[in-house]
Amino acid sequence: MKAQFEKIPSSLSNSFYAFKYENIHFDAPWHFHPEYELTYIVKGTGIRYVGNHIQEFNAGDFVLIGSNLPHCWKSDHQYKDTVKSIVIQWDNDLLGEGWLEKNEFKHIKILLQKSSKGIRFETINSKKTINTLTSILNKNGFEKMLLFLKLLEELSTLNTIKTLTSEGFSPKLNRKSNDRIDKVYDYVQENYSHKIVLSEVSNLVNMGDESFCRFFKKSLNKSFFTFVNEYRINLSCKLLIETNKQVSQIAYDCGYESLPFFYRQFQKFMNCSPLQFKKKYLKMLK
Template structure:
């Protein structure tokens, strides 16, 4: 994936970084870094990008991103409240060289290997996890490290998980092209409710239509308009859950001019109709 390299630095001599991020927006661009990263959403909602996966996020969203896996979070423009997350970052020498190969850490080794594709933990009790993460933030250094390693061990046994990127996704890291992907993401977020023309997007990144399509497909292992439909359907799900609007109005609000096409896309990405999705969510 073509993304911006980010150098993670620490102002202390700690083995890892653990901090609270709170601001008007998640302002980090589409980026990657050698460190592993856990991100828990305390407050805010929007769209999460990990590799070639595009999903909505909200309070309680908890994701592990592997080394050099491109990612970013974009809170929805309509949402004016501040965003807040708990973030933990660490590298593969957190306990020294070759620690991960020791018998005691085999479960954690398996977890971190799976993290290369991104992992979402479906929490049944997000408040409990939030308290556990806050405990790590406030402990003295030695206890902080012990609690964090215990957290990784606990997560390695977690059953309710989703792999985020598809089997065919292989990141191609190229710093030179990172701004193109970022521009495309921002453009789709700002214009998903309108008709999006290929020529407008390719012009935005100073490429011809065919060259842009090849570039995007190579970068995300999916076509540009598949990406657009994923974004729109994710936002459709948000509106189905949070509003009482008619399905036809929601489809129109998310940029769909044809209802039959909208229904086909919803079935393709969600595996059910919009009304069935809404009923399932209400029962949860």
């Protein structure tokens, strides 16, 4: 199916588009475009969706999105401050046709190939990164391009990158499918703390239960309720880190009526228990 593209502003006088985003929340819908995209979160918290991957994001989150890879950031409802990010977008012909085939750019080529699954840069010097990105925003002409290429080269040589989407995922969303997925994301975000009934979700997108389940599985390469549990577990991780609530209260707040089921789902997605997760996080901070 033909993908729905978001139109990225272009200019004959610039090779790439760099801008600062500031708002009361991140509200871009589930979307994709042919351009590559680097997004650095300066302020804000919430859930990041890349392909069929779901993960909590905070300030310092730095992600590279490949061409035509669906993505969006959804702000945490509890986050009351403004949000801010720095975004750079560019197409495959940044330096003209065939530039990635030149030996000088071999590392960047490999990086962009990996970005088809989405990449998160896990160990980044936040101050240095912000300074570099801010410089790119403020410079013009040749100096701006050199800074950007230097940034890509530095990112391409990092050993601590993590690809995001699972094996076998490939974006196959048309405009109608895109709208449906966005509605489902918004519904889960608003109702995760309550029991989610399949018929309510399928009715939301004007589909029968079985048709909806097939559609969702085909679109994201995972079942709808796997998606729901993944969303809830990501939120529970955030509560474990940021609050002193008991595990049982966190499970309830995230929509789990059964504590044993919560523990099984947490183990499934995080490969550890909730308390082990919290201890690992505190140890890492020390």
